[in-house]
Amino acid sequence: MKTNSTHSNKPLKFKWFNVGQYTFEKDGRYTNHIGFDYIREEEALTYDALKIINERIEDARQKALQGKLSPIVYYMEKTWMDPMTLSRFVGLSIFTVKRHFKPKNFVKLKTGILQRYADSFEIPVEDLKNFH
Amino acid sequence: MITDYKHNFSSHCETGVTSGLLRHKGLDISEPMAMGIGSGIFFTYLPFIKVQGAPMVSFRTAPTKVFKLVTQRLGVKTVVVKKFKDQLEAMDLLDRNLKNGIPTGCQVGCYHLTYLPPEMHVHYNFHNVVVFGKEDGIYHVADPVFEETQILTYEDLLRVRFSKGLFEPKGKMYYVESVTPDPDIKKAIFAGIKTSVQKMIKDPVPLLGVRGMRILGKDIKKWPKKLTAQKAAFNLIQLVRTVEEFGTGGAAFRFIYGSFLKEAGEKLNHDILLETSIEMGETGNLWREFSIRSGRFVKTRNGSQDDYSLLADIILECSAKEEKIFNKLDKISK
Numbered sequence: 017m018k019t020n021s022t023h024s025n026k027p028l029k030f031k032w033f034n035v036g037q038y039t040f041e042k043d044g045r046y047t048n049h050i051g052f053d054y055i056r057e058e059e060a061l062t063y064d065a066l067k068i069i070n071e072r073i074e075d076a077r078q079k080a081l082q083g084k085l086s087p088i089v090y091y092m093e094k095t096w097m098d099p100m101t102l103s104r105f106v107g108l109s110i111f112t113v114k115r116h117f118k119p120k121n122f123v124k125l126k127t128g129i130l131q132r133y134a135d136s137f138e139i140p141v142e143d144l145k146n147f148h
Numbered sequence: 149m150i151t152d153y154k155h156n157f158s159s160h161c162e163t164g165v166t167s168g169l170l171r172h173k174g175l176d177i178s179e180p181m182a183m184g185i186g187s188g189i190f191f192t193y194l195p196f197i198k199v200q201g202a203p204m205v206s207f208r209t210a211p212t213k214v215f216k217l218v219t220q221r222l223g224v225k226t227v228v229v230k231k232f233k234d235q236l237e238a239m240d241l242l243d244r245n246l247k248n249g250i251p252t253g254c255q256v257g258c259y260h261l262t263y264l265p266p267e268m269h270v271h272y273n274f275h276n277v278v279v280f281g282k283e284d285g286i287y288h289v290a291d292p293v294f295e296e297t298q299i300l301t302y303e304d305l306l307r308v309r310f311s312k313g314l315f316e317p318k319g320k321m322y323y324v325e326s327v328t329p330d331p332d333i334k335k336a337i338f339a340g341i342k343t344s345v346q347k348m349i350k351d352p353v354p355l356l357g358v359r360g361m362r363i364l365g366k367d368i369k370k371w372p373k374k375l376t377a378q379k380a381a382f383n384l385i386q387l388v389r390t391v392e393e394f395g396t397g398g399a400a401f402r403f404i405y406g407s408f409l410k411e412a413g414e415k416l417n418h419d420i421l422l423e424t425s426i427e428m429g430e431t432g433n434l435w436r437e438f439s440i441r442s443g444r445f446v447k448t449r450n451g452s453q454d455d456y457s458l459l460a461d462i463i464l465e466c467s468a469k470e471e472k473i474f475n476k477l478d479k480i481s482k
Contacts, residue, residue: 038159038180038403040429046180046407048159062267062393064446065385068378069200096259098198101271101313136312 086122087147091137105136150281153251155290161276164292184408186214187343193360202386207400221336223328231318238319251280255320257311263298271313342481361467368460402432438462
């Protein structure tokens with residue numbers, strides 16, 4: 017059973033799960049219980065993080081469509097990577113990866129390198145070649 | 149076959165795994181105790197490593213360090229297999245262990261861990277789970293931060309054990325062979341405290357320990373000027389999530405560590421340990437206040453320069469308080 021990229025379905029659905037928490041009581045005791053207590057569940061900061069990440073994904077998509085950035089940036093944001101992680105996935109140096117963010121360098125890339133990017137993002141290489 | 153491993157629901161992955169594996173062998177070490185003896189309390193601020201664009205802040209030590217230190221200090225015979233070149237060999241060794249009835253701890257990456265909720269699928273390779281059984285090609289996994297045990301297929305487990313990215317796990321696995329029945333717990337506790345003191349206030353690298361907290365505090369004050377509003381907010385959100393949500397037991401391990409100090413103080417009848425346990429709890433409450441305030445600030449989004457410096461001041465206060473606590477612990481751990 018091979019699962020696809022975990023962030024492929026937008027928008028992300030938020031499913032809460034409980035974690036063990038310790039609390040320091042006023043009388044000096046430590047207790048532990050289940051669930052978050054720094055904030056109410058419906059206000060969890062995860063929502064805000066997801067919102068900002070989705071904004072960034074959309075921003076990268078627009079820039080890629082306008083030709084200001086290469087599609088690599090869009091897929092990088094979409095798979096929740098950053099240049100450093102991506103460089104480890106692709107096996108190139110971080111400077112080379114950052115160079116490929118520019119469209120003029122991206123169009124010169126050979127299929128072998130593109131394939132490595134596509135494998136990291138778990139997409140077919142055609143998606144990188146013809147981005148729309 | 150499925151071993152009779154008893155699932156140990158806990159707050160932090162690695163201390164949970166350590167405590168679970170030792171309890172399986174009959175050595176009753178609680179989660180806070182594992183945290184204390186393994187010197188699990190830590191702080192690092194690495195502004196040059198960006199995780200999804202936010203600077204890396206870590207409250208935990210290197211993976212499997214806690215397990216190694218706890219077992220060393222309690223005289224437990226363990227096997228830590230560091231890295232595998234061959235993926236199939238790593239899985240074969242795990243299978244052989246399960247056949248012999250040994251529950252085995254594995255370091256895994258979170259991105260492809262199928263049972264996690266989708267917003268936890270981050271490229272984070274420091275997670276630890278116990279694999280305790282195999283039935284019809286399905287692995288039974290005890291994840292300490294989940295209430296129930298989970299299952300993974302062969303491919304999924306192989307994938308998470310050899311996940312890519314920063315700090316790759318490379319199939320690292322570890323298990324307990326035999327335990328000494330009555331270890332010298334007093335010696336182990338003070339050895340644990342000594343290492344923690346070393347890391348928190350005596351490390352020459354300024355980005356570690358309380359000095360790192362001070363640098364982080366100073367940097368937070370600069371965020372609203374240096375960065376765009378979105379980026380500054382994202383940095384703050386990720387910091388608060390690290391403090392509260394990513395399996396720290398609340399307030400960046402401070403509550404677990406305080407709990408350890410209390411347990412140790414009661415066990416050894418040590419007044420200073422009990423005293424520092426209360427102080428540590430107060431510091432934890434301060435961290436919690438930081439999270440609550442940041443949460444409120446992010447929600448309202450009407451913040452200016454003042455809000456960030458107010459939040460930074462809380463961190464600076466925490467660092468001052470923790471320095472005092474660890475100076476006190478330094479005197480008794482010699």
